[in-house]
Each structure stands twice: as structure tokens, then as C-alpha cells.
Amino acid sequence: MKKTVGFILVLLFVICLGTTVFAEEKKAVPDSKAKPASTAKIEQAGENLGIPVVVLHEGNDVLGGTLALKLKERFRKSVLFKLEDKDSKAVRVNVESRSEFRDRPEIGSVYSVVWTFAESGEVVPFYLKQELGLVNSRNVEDSAAGLMNRTDKIADEYKYLFE
Numbered sequence: 001m002k003k004t005v006g007f008i009l010v011l012l013f014v015i016c017l018g019t020t021v022f023a024e025e026k027k028a029v030p031d032s033k034a035k036p037a038s039t040a041k042i043e044q045a046g047e048n049l050g051i052p053v054v055v056l057h058e059g060n061d062v063l064g065g066t067l068a069l070k071l072k073e074r075f076r077k078s079v080l081f082k083l084e085d086k087d088s089k090a091v092r093v094n095v096e097s098r099s100e101f102r103d104r105p106e107i108g109s110v111y112s113v114v115w116t117f118a119e120s121g122e123v124v125p126f127y128l129k130q131e132l133g134l135v136n137s138r139n140v141e142d143s144a145a146g147l148m149n150r151t152d153k154i155a156d157e158y159k160y161l162f163e
Helices: 002-028 039-047 062-077 140-157
Strands: 051-058 081-083 090-099 109-118 126-135
Touching (some): 051 140, 062 081, 062 090, 062 140, 090 140, 126 140
Parallel strands (some): 051 090
Antiparallel strands (some): 090 109
16 A cells, blocks of 8 residues: 555656646747737837936036036936936936136036936925035046936936836
8 A cells, every 4th residue: 555655646746747847848939829029019118218317407617517418418328318308207417516716717616416306397306315526627527427327326226216
């Protein structure tokens, strides 16, 4: 009797194992009748990629304006971000800048960046982070890259706001 029960258990184990292996092999074979995804869905998915970002600048100094412009250019070229208008749901990068020295504005500028999030242009934004810095003609590209990197980290930290 014990031999019969043992034989039945081994037989059930082999059957279960065989069924699992067969099911795995069946999954690995692609369905030849399956239709490819439509191009409209692929294009729509491509449009939704990227973190929506709005760059706003306040100030009348040349270097601060250049920093904001370089930041917009980098966001526009990036696949991680999507530059949006003020009325959309996005992370807002608010850049405010002033000349470091009033008599010699070409030497450098002081800037403040405040990251906020808003559902639209008509909604009060949520404060996320802020940063102060100095920019001159030699480090404007590096400063823009640093702000873009910081924006990526902030967007990752607050990604639940986009859900």
C-alpha cells in the first residue's frame, strides 16, 4: 500500500512538472496570428513621454536671461523632459536673476531658482525646492546642466504628483 501511494505521488509530481514545462514552452512561442500594435498607439505613447516642465524667468540681466534660455534649450532637446506652456500640469522652474554688480553687469549674476508644481496656470502651485547660485559667461552652460539635473531629481522625488 505504501508503495502504491508513493508511486501515485511521484506520478502526480511528474504530471504537474510536465504540465508546467509544457505551459512555459507554449508561452515562449509567439502567436503568429497576433496583430502588431497600431502606430497611433505608439505615437500617443511617444507624446506622453517626458516630465512636463515650464521654465519662467524674472529679471533684466543678460546672464540670468541666458541661463533661463539655455535651460529651456536643454529641456527641449532632452528625452527625459517635455517643455510645456504655463497652463499645463508641470513642474515649474522659476528663475529670478539680478546683476551681481550694478555698474558691471557683464561680470556675473545672482540667481534664485524655486521649483514648484501646479496642475494648471490658474491653480496655486506647491513649493518643492529652491536654490541660489552665481552665474557668469564661463559657467552658464554648466549651471544650466546642473539645474536640469536637479530638476530631474526633484521630479523623481515628487513623481506621485503626476499620477
